[in-house]
Amino acid sequence: MPDEPRWLTDHERDAWLALAKLMFNLPSALDAQLLRDNHLTLFDYFVLSGLSMAPGRTMRLSDVANQISCSLSRLSNVVKRLEQRGLLRRAPDPDNPRYTAATLTDAGWDLVVTAAPGHVAAVRHYVIDGLTPSQIEALREVACHVTQQISQTSEAGPRPR
Amino acid sequence: MPDEPRWLTDHERDAWLALAKLMFNLPSALDAQLLRDNHLTLFDYFVLSGLSMAPGRTMRLSDVANQISCSLSRLSNVVKRLEQRGLLRRAPDPDNPRYTAATLTDAGWDLVVTAAPGHVAAVRHYVIDGLTPSQIEALREVACHVTQQISQTSEAGPRPR
């Protein structure tokens, strides 16, 4: 039988509700821009953009999954579709055939280069522009805090009581 | 042909990447706790919790959709499933038969009461606890800024150039 839980104060609740609204709506807003202009989801863009910055435009799938914190299952499905569109190629890693390496094709590179300006403009429009430098710093601190809590908790179970 | 776009500075990019990681992972972390303990998604919880705070535990579907900023299509599907589970009832609004009103049942109320402490604990754990009051205030300001940008832009098209 749990003690009386520590409810949120009014300020805490306001901040949480605002964040929840952001979580529900920002992904679809960014998806909408990328889909409309480049037929990419935000998730697709992160995968391609990650590859475009890697040496040799190549990364192991498990490294990609770690970088953007997603399930291997989801990544595998997305990468399969991106390969079917000719934006990247999959091949077993020569050093260690257990790994699969994804390499951006020229078409994939061109698409990232084409899509980047519009995507950055959307991120600026929705998130960055209009914030003061100290708000941007606070945003970074808060978001890092949350992601750290999540990754630390994944082992110990979400709610340790 | 666009001008050279305004890329993000290092600080801005760090803040944006941290927020993106939060967006990708916080919803599933909160879903996981609610699904494990109460067989509810976060979205389900917001719907039920919204009804539980409304006068008569009743709201019009379109008001619910506005409150949590989601498509009517998604809400309609979720509400149908919640009704099948006996957590709420749908009925045409007596005042205006064009509206559909959803009313929380006793079972739905009991479930919200049961689920709330664990959910609040998870929100505290992942988000609120460990932040200073000024960080919480900054979070609220930033999140409100973003949601405002999104709702203002939905009319004029995401990327006005």
Next chain:
DNA sequence: ACTAGATTGTTCAAGCTTGAACAGGAAGAG
């Protein structure tokens, strides 16, 4: 009163995500 348009909500097909089951290879213990 009548028509045109807007609002509200449902439904359907298509696509996506999730979690579980599975296969293959690598590393380590005995």
Next chain:
DNA sequence: CTCTTCCTGTTCAAGCTTGAACAATCTAGT
């Protein structure tokens, strides 16, 4: 050397979301 275990990645079924099409109702203009 062999067995077990872990890691990596794929696949499949089930469930969810999306957007478009549709029906029903209200509102406003004429």
